[in-house]
Amino acid sequence: MDILKARPETNPLDKLPSVLKQNLDKNLCTCMDVLKMDVINAIANGATTLDEVKKQTYAATGAGCCVQQVERLIECLCAPEPRKRRARRKHRE
Numbered sequence: 001m002d003i004l005k006a007r008p009e010t011n012p013l014d015k016l017p018s019v020l021k022q023n024l025d026k027n028l029c030t031c032m033d034v035l036k037m038d039v040i041n042a043i044a045n046g047a048t049t050l051d052e053v054k055k056q057t058y059a060a061t062g063a064g065c066c067v068q069q070v071e072r073l074i075e076c077l078c079a080p081e082p083r084k085r086r087a088r089r090k091h092r093e
């Protein structure tokens with residue numbers, strides 16, 4: 001599924017720090033030959049836990065060397081949107 005079709009109102013890549021936006025077309029999981037973009041797509045399309053990403057992509061199911069990278073992507077992509085600060089009401093009565 002195309003990442004932009006999943007949630008057209010937001011681009012999940014916008015939630016990632018620039019360092020995590022690099023090498024999207026390279027393997028994140030070398031053990032299982034899974035691209036970083038495939039992991040990002042899985043998370044953007046609803047995988048919110050390591051187990052769900054494993055089931056959808058097979059990433060992190062080898063020796064486990066990329067578990068922290070997958071968890072970091074989940075953490076960034078599943079983080080709630082920052083709340084807009086409410087304007088403080090002025091109580092001048």
Ligand code: FES
Pocket residue numbers: 028029030031032059060061062063064065066067
């Ligand atoms: S690189 Fe992903 S399990 Fe080893």
